[in-house]
Amino acid sequence: MKQLERSLKCLVCDAMGARHIITQNGHRVFRCATCGFQFVHPTPTPADLARYYDQGYAVPLERYSRNKPRNEGHIVDLERWRPQRGRLLEIGASYGHSLAAARSRGWQVAGVELSPTAARYAREHFGLAVFTADLLDAPFAAGCFDAAIMWHVLEHTHNPAAQLNQLLALLRPGGVLGLRVPNVASFGARLVGRSWVWMNPPAHLWYFSPTTLPRLLARAGFEILEVATLRGDGNNFYQHALIALGARLNTLRRRLVRSRPTSDGLGTTDNGQPAIHDPNPPALEHAWLGLLARAQPFTESLARATRPLVEPLERAGWGDELLCYARRPCA
């Protein structure tokens, strides 16, 4: 492991050397010793990823449909940086709800989407120009977009640096890119660690923070306009605290179980974390998830009531969602 750790090169800062922090779903996650960027290694091949997404990773259609105000809100937010509209590209357009919202606000829109089902829905239901393709293979001319959006997609891609290089080429000088990704430096991620809902390889392969994402964008040639963190789709503060409490209790339970002499060979990984093949009893897991679900409405109301306390945390970079606007330089 030590030799592997020394041989890894960081995508963000190019430095050699990373530390193995956890193994999650059978994938090793490393942290760059120089800039702190977190990433899965080895990166699954595009063929592995295609197989994974074919086998049922999908965001249900209704989740997009009922989020109409949010989809439109994201476009309104982007317009702070590009009020004059123009041509807009979405990478990972899904079922087309965001593009439809942008079109209704005066943008000319196009998209790419890897899921054939979602892309077909966008074409047939909304009449949108959504191509079933990776951005790197999409049929667009250089410099033809005034804006591009990529909501919770960059962390899934095989090579985020290649995606950003391509986006820079597709934007005209002065064109604006809006990115939303999970924030690995968030309060939730710090508190609950491997139980953080977005620490889920191989869906997410790259774990960005308010320092590493702008750095990768700058490397690709972008000029950074804004970096912010938000609550996003993550859990509220109190729900995170409950998850953390559960994880602590579980660690304690595993220690007690392991301290008893057993013959079933319970193992640990090389960093002392409980091994993946050491699952909890299904009944316990089920009861705990049920309890978390029942607690959610209460923690949500508590979060609403204490909103003024949480906002400063988001401003300090601790929100679960990271939002970044960047621009292709004019000169």
Ligand SMILES: [Zn+2]
């Ligand atoms: Zn680095």
